[in-house]
Amino acid sequence: MMETVIKILADNTISRPGFIGEHGFSALIERGKAKILFDTGAGVSLPYNLKAFDEKIEDVDKIVLSHGHYDHTGGLKWAIQQTGPVTVISHPDLFSCHMAHNPDNPLEEPRYIGCPQEQEELEGLGARFHWLDRTSEISPGLWFITGIHRNPEFVPSDPRLVVLDEGGQLTIDPLEDDASLILETDTFPVLLLGCAHAGVLNLLDHIQQRKGFNRLRAVLGGTHLLVNQPETINRVIERFEEFSIELVGISHCTGFKAAVLLANHFGKRFQMAAAGSVFRF
Numbered sequence: 001m002m003e004t005v006i007k008i009l010a011d012n013t014i015s016r017p018g019f020i021g022e023h024g025f026s027a028l029i030e031r032g033k034a035k036i037l038f039d040t041g042a043g044v045s046l047p048y049n050l051k052a053f054d055e056k057i058e059d060v061d062k063i064v065l066s067h068g069h070y071d072h073t074g075g076l077k078w079a080i081q082q083t084g085p086v087t088v089i090s091h092p093d094l095f096s097c098h099m100a101h102n103p104d105n106p107l108e109e110p111r112y113i114g115c116p117q118e119q120e121e122l123e124g125l126g127a128r129f130h131w132l133d134r135t136s137e138i139s140p141g142l143w144f145i146t147g148i149h150r151n152p153e154f155v156p157s158d159p160r161l162v163v164l165d166e167g168g169q170l171t172i173d174p175l176e177d178d179a180s181l182i183l184e185t186d187t188f189p190v191l192l193l194g195c196a197h198a199g200v201l202n203l204l205d206h207i208q209q210r211k212g213f214n215r216l217r218a219v220l221g222g223t224h225l226l227v228n229q230p231e232t233i234n235r236v237i238e239r240f241e242e243f244s245i246e247l248v249g250i251s252h253c254t255g256f257k258a259a260v261l262l263a264n265h266f267g268k269r270f271q272m273a274a275a276g277s278v279f280r281f
Helices: 045-052 076-083 119-125 200-209 230-242 256-269
Strands: 004-010 026-031 034-038 062-064 086-090 127-131 136-139 142-145 161-164 170-172 180-183 190-193 218-222 247-251 270-272 278-280
Touching: 004 045, 004 190, 026 045, 026 180, 045 076, 062 076, 076 086, 076 119, 119 127, 142 200, 190 200, 200 230, 230 256, 247 256, 256 270
Parallel strands: 034 062, 062 086, 086 127, 190 218, 218 247, 247 270
Antiparallel strands: 004 026, 004 278, 026 034, 136 142, 142 180, 161 170, 180 190
């Protein structure tokens, strides 16, 4: 099987000099001659860090989005302006009116945190949206994981993330557009996360029960464990061990406390998947 290379283009932190960080996530996936952009960060670091990697956005074959938050779609307009007509793969709820509010101050107005551009503008620039609402193979050995069964117990409960219901009241955002990727390698698959709003444990259950994957070579990306209690994080660690994961590379929304617990447990198998990091499988 062809080599898979994952280069982290956007993250809250950097792994080495010459790169810049921002709140968000983006990764460049190289499989053979194909190059796939997974998320686009908040928009500041993508052009800069592509140049630092000596990569050109014009070489990207398709763009895949994990969900519609601005810190994953902020660089989308720039990317499409550079590539011209390009396929963009996402869940059909990408342009939902994702909002955030301060639960400690109910009088504070919620703010919009969704995609900075509307669908029509991006299509006018050349975006060719391909909507997927269920797990699908988008190229040989590359799976778009979405529309999964969610055990509510395993979904990260983040009261800051809200939408308006039909009655105009704020309610917890279900983030139905959440998606992840599975990349098959010459040994075991790699699970690449944007934010894992569906819940890491739910994702692991899905790929095991529906795809038959019982072992993973690596888990990379944002886990959204920052809102979970230590007992939930410990449960994630147990499930990672059940999958005999060789590398845990966390990014973005994992949170400091969760990162410390993961690092303490996995030791040499732990790494920060910060901007500038390169993973080869």
